[in-house]
Amino acid sequence: MKKRILSVALVAVMALSLALTGCGGDKKSGGDDGDKAESKGKKVGVAMPTQSSERWIKDGKNMKEKLEKLGYEVDLQYAEDDVQAQVSQIENMIATGANCLVVASIDSSALVNVLKQAKDAEIPVIAYDRLLMDTDAVSYYASFDNKGVGTAIANYIVEKADLENAAEPQTIEFFMGSPDDNNAVLLHEGVMEVLQPYLDNGKLVCKSGRTSFEDTCILRWSQETAQQNCENYLSGFYADEDLDIACSAFDGFAYGIKAALEGAGYTDANWPLITGQDAEVMAVKNITSGKQTMSIFKDTGLLADKCVTMVEAVLEGTDPEINDTETYDNGKLVVPSYLCTPVAVDKDNYQEVIVDSGYYTEDEIKNAE
Known part of the structure; x- marks a missing residue:
């Protein structure tokens, strides 16, 4: 009887030891997944537009990491600017049991029907940085102040070109x-609200006459189209006079403008002021070398944080943080939004804003290609 008691005790000790070893082994074998929280059994579909722009790669990576740390399964998809591919990806997310969708659209008008499917399935949808238009299926919107981006670009031009005192x-x-991007419309509004008075009083002259959104918009934010447009402007209107300012809404446009200017023989002596948006690492490198004057820094880590808190709130039945309930009317409803503040970055403050914050290192900027 005594032997039997000892045997049972020994088995119990061995079982406890194995259990403890197993727990330790699972934790160690997790590797990079060690920071993930225990699964909550909920799945989030994240639909991003493209990997051709660095900012969307960072957005997707930040979103996935932050959601997984909260214990959610994440299905991150990039559509490479193919509208139908994005529709199919979202359909698949719905079919495979997503509990929430985060959508940065390519062309939101093409998503109306698939977003209705999400609403019918009672799946909340959060618009990420690009407002989803003409649908009542969107619950919230996380973005930067897009009109504010345009205002910041224009105010920078006014200050650096000294338009108040220019002779x-x-x-x-x-x-x-x-x-097809509502953000672009708002950005143009912000730009023209500031610069139109200078066009009216003659301190700014647009020789092409192209100032309206319809005349200056560039489909799918195409760098190649921006370069072609700039080449056409330079050859058609600036053969005998330099272009002083290129008001560009995107770093990718600035790269195309740079190529067009170099092709037209511009040098440091007559290089124009060139603006941009997103503070991509190549743009920051160009800023340090004088080939781009400024960019709008949009901290995608901060934006991802705000969107993730929205996702967590809707999945756990609480109210997310909102700071705008008036601006973003998508044609069906005014979408409750959280707007982050954009920051203008140039040669004078990139070190403080970009490097000191850890967004990029000096080596990343120096070695950008």
């Missing part, structure tokens, strides 16, 4: 965002 008119051409 001579300065020439300007506009390169605005995609017509």
Whole structure:
């Protein structure tokens, strides 16, 4: 009887030891997944537009990491600017049991039907950085102040070109965002609200005459189209006079403008002021070398944080943090939004804003290609 008691005790000790070893082994074998929280059994579909722009890669990576740390399964998909591919990806997310969708659209008008499927399935949808238009299926919107981005670009031009005190008119051409992106419309509004008075009083001269959104928008934010437009402006309107300012809504446009200027023989002596948006690492490198004047820094880590808190709130039945309930009317409803603040970055403050914050290292900027 005594032997039997000892045997049972020994088995119990061995079982406890194995259990403890097993727990330790699972934790160790997790590797990079060690920071993930225990699964909550809920799945989030994240639909991003493209990997051709660095900012969307960072957005997707940040979103996935932060959601997984909260214990959610994440299905992250990039559609490479193929509208139908994005529709199919979202359909698949719905079919495979997503409990929430985060959508940065390519063309939101093409998503109306698939978003209705999400609503019918009672799946909440959060618009990420690009407002989803003409649908009542969107619950919340996380973005930057897009009109504020345009205002920041224009105010920078006013200050750096010293338009208040300039003795001579300065020439300007506009390169605005995609017509299927509501953010681009708001950005143009912000730009023109500030710069239109200077166009009216002659301190700014747009020799092409193209200042309206319809005349300056560039489909799918195409760098190649921006370069072609700039080449056409330079050959058609600036053969005998320099272009002073290129008001560009995107870093990718600035790269195309840079190529067009180099092809036209511009040098440091007559290089124009060039704006941008997103503070991509190549843009920051160009800023340090004088080939781009400024960019709008949009901290995608901060934006991802705000969107993730929205996702967590809707999945756990609480109210997310909102700071705008008036601006973003998508044609069906005013979408409750959280708007982050954009920051203008140039040669004078990139170190403080970009490097000191850890967003990029000096080596990343120096070695950008």
